[in-house]
Amino acid sequence: MSVTVTMSDLLRRATGQSEPVQVSAASSLECVQEVANRFPILKKWLYDEETKLKPQVWLSLNGERIYEDEFTRMLKDGDELSIMLAVLGG
Amino acid sequence: MNPFPFDKLRANAFVYHILEFVKMLTEQELQRYKRQLMIPDWGEEGQERLKGSRVVVAGAGGLGSVVLTYLAVAGVGSIRIIDNDEVDLSNLNRQILHTDGNIGKAKVDSAREKLQALNPNVAIETVSDGIDEGNVYELVEDRLIIDALDNLEARLLLNKAALKANLPLFHGAVYGFEGRATTLIPGKTPCLRCLYKGSLSGEIPVVGATPGVIGCIQATEVIKYILGLGELLTNRLLAYDGLNMSFSEVKLKRDLNCEECQ
Numbered sequence: 001m002s003v004t005v006t007m008s009d010l011l012r013r014a015t016g017q018s019e020p021v022q023v024s025a026a027s028s029l030e031c032v033q034e035v036a037n038r039f040p041i042l043k044k045w046l047y048d049e050e051t052k053l054k055p056q057v058w059l060s061l062n063g064e065r066i067y068e069d070e071f072t073r074m075l076k077d078g079d080e081l082s083i084m085l086a087v088l089g090g
Numbered sequence: 091m092n093p094f095p096f097d098k099l100r101a102n103a104f105v106y107h108i109l110e111f112v113k114m115l116t117e118q119e120l121q122r123y124k125r126q127l128m129i130p131d132w133g134e135e136g137q138e139r140l141k142g143s144r145v146v147v148a149g150a151g152g153l154g155s156v157v158l159t160y161l162a163v164a165g166v167g168s169i170r171i172i173d174n175d176e177v178d179l180s181n182l183n184r185q186i187l188h189t190d191g192n193i194g195k196a197k198v199d200s201a202r203e204k205l206q207a208l209n210p211n212v213a214i215e216t217v218s219d220g221i222d223e224g225n226v227y228e229l230v231e232d233r234l235i236i237d238a239l240d241n242l243e244a245r246l247l248l249n250k251a252a253l254k255a256n257l258p259l260f261h262g263a264v265y266g267f268e269g270r271a272t273t274l275i276p277g278k279t280p281c282l283r284c285l286y287k288g289s290l291s292g293e294i295p296v297v298g299a300t301p302g303v304i305g306c307i308q309a310t311e312v313i314k315y316i317l318g319l320g321e322l323l324t325n326r327l328l329a330y331d332g333l334n335m336s337f338s339e340v341k342l343k344r345d346l347n348c349e350e351c352q
Contacts, residue, residue, distance in 0.1 A: 009268045009331050055288030064341040065285070065327070082340070084329070086286055087265035089294040090153045090240035090301070 001075045003031050008084040015039040020080075028059050029071040031081050045085060056086040113141040113167060119211055123165055136317045141167040141211075143316045146230055148172045148221060148248055149238035150197040152296060153262045155187040156305025157236050157312070162205040164313055168213045169205070172229055173197045174220040184298030220244070226251045234315065235259045236308055237282070242289050246350075249274075249282035253351055260311050262304040266295045267332030269304035272342065273311045273323045276351070280325070280342050283350035303330055 005021045012018060021038065025031040032053065036042045048054050059066050060082040061075075075081075115137055120127070123137050143166050147158050150173040161169060177185070177192040177200050185197075192200040198216035205214050217229060221244040230251040237259055239245050245261075252259040252274065259274040261282060274281055307328060314320045327340040346352060 008329070009333055010265065013333075056286075056290055058285075058340075060340045063339070065343060067284075067345045067347065068287075069347065084340075085265075086289040087263050087268060087270070087294070088240060088242055088245065088286075088289040089264040089296050090149045090151050090238050090262075 001026060001077050001079065003075055004078075004080045005031060005035050006080065006082045007035075008082075010085055010087075011042060011045060011083060014041050014045065025075065027072045027075060028061060028066060028081055029053070031075065032057070032059070032083060035083070046083075058084040058086055060084070113138055115141065116211075119165070122209075122211070126164065131319055132317060136319075137165060139316055140165045140313070144168040144170075144231075144233045145236060145312060146170040146172065146233040147236045147238055148229075148244065149240065150185075150187065150201040151175070151181065151238065151240060152184040152264065152298065152301030153238035153305045153308065154236075155185045155201070156302055157238055157260075157262075157309045158187060158201055158205055159208065160306060160309035161236075161312060162209045162212050162214070164309070165209065166212060166312070166316070168215070168233075170215045170217065170229070170233060171198045171201055172217045172219065172221060173201075174218055184296055184301055186298070186302075221247050223247060227254065230255060230257065232257065234312060236312060237261045238305070238308070240294075242286060245282060246286070249350065252276060253281055258315060260308045260315075262301075262308045264294075264296055264300045264304055265290065267297060267300055269300045269330040269332075270327055271304050271307040271311070271323060271330075272327045273315070275322075275324055278324060280344045281348065281351040284345035284348045285327075285342065297332070300330070300332055303332070 003023055023034040025034045036046055046057055062080050147154050150171050175197050177188040177195050187201045187204045196218045198218045202214045202216050226247045235248055235252050235257055237245055237248050253276050256276050262271045325342050327342055329338045
């Protein structure tokens with residue numbers, strides 16, 4: 001499936017990529033993996049030492065927040081995935 | 091006959107618990123708030139609602155400084171501030187209620203001084219204490235909760251109190267040039283625990299204008315909630331990107347596996 005991936009400021013700047021990224025992936029989880037493979041610098045932000053997605057990674061599919069039990073659902077062509085990090089500065 | 095002219099307010103389930111009684115405005119207050127009284131559907135009745143409202147602002151830092159300022163000048167009648175920190179020089183790029191002369195002083199005292207100077211008509215109560223499992227319910231009571239904290243643990247305690255007492259929680263968070271805000275209503279929106287499973291840790295970078303933007307959004311939400319005006323930022327997260335100078339929204343839903351609200 002061809003999916004458009006956007007990232008929040010922190011991740012976008014880490015990649016030096018200002019435009020959305022097109023990836024081919026079957027699920028949101030695969031999508032994130034594909035982006036991380038393309039931009040290895042993101043791995044420290046996205047994955048823990050056991051290569052599990054960190055709990056502070058927020059995914060939104062077509063503008064709606066999704067949770068862990070939805071990460072492996074099949075995507076369809078044209079879906080848009082957004083990756084954000086939970087931030088808590090006050 | 092109902093002596094309280096708040097039928098419209100009571101019809102709004104979001105704001106049913108705000109007011110106990112009418113607080114009439116003085117001539118001086120009518121003058122002070124003249125420009126906001128001119129806003130359609132605000133009027134003296136709305137201003138009286140603000141005067142009769144009780145809020146708790148957790149955190150008197152970057153977000154808290156801004157939220158507190160705008161709630162105080164808007165005339166929210168009773169404001170409780172919680173913060174156990176003291177003013178440090180490194181706070182002053184963003185925490186606009188504090189000045190060089192306040193360094194070493196409790197933030198709640200520094201904040202109260204400025205707020206009382208800005209608007210002597212509002213009651214400011216301060217708690218220079220940390221938030222923990224043992225005190226959070228007493229600190230919150232029945233007040234609208236403004237989450238202007240900087241750590242997940244205390245934010246989640248506020249969330250627990252909000253759920254238990256069925257109170258709205260006005261959430262904001264910042265990092266660098268990024269900020270987020272949402273309004274959480276028990277039973278109607280996700281809770282904070284649905285959204286946050288973890289967060290970035292450590293000392294965060296931030297430019298003062300970012301909590302300025304997000305704090306203003308939080309204050310706006312609180313005022314709208316009290317007045318029953320407009321559309322609240324419920325079931326959606328507003329994400330601010332200062333570098334791109336853009337706002338975007340993420341639709342929010344409850345996490346059906348949430349350990350806190352399910």
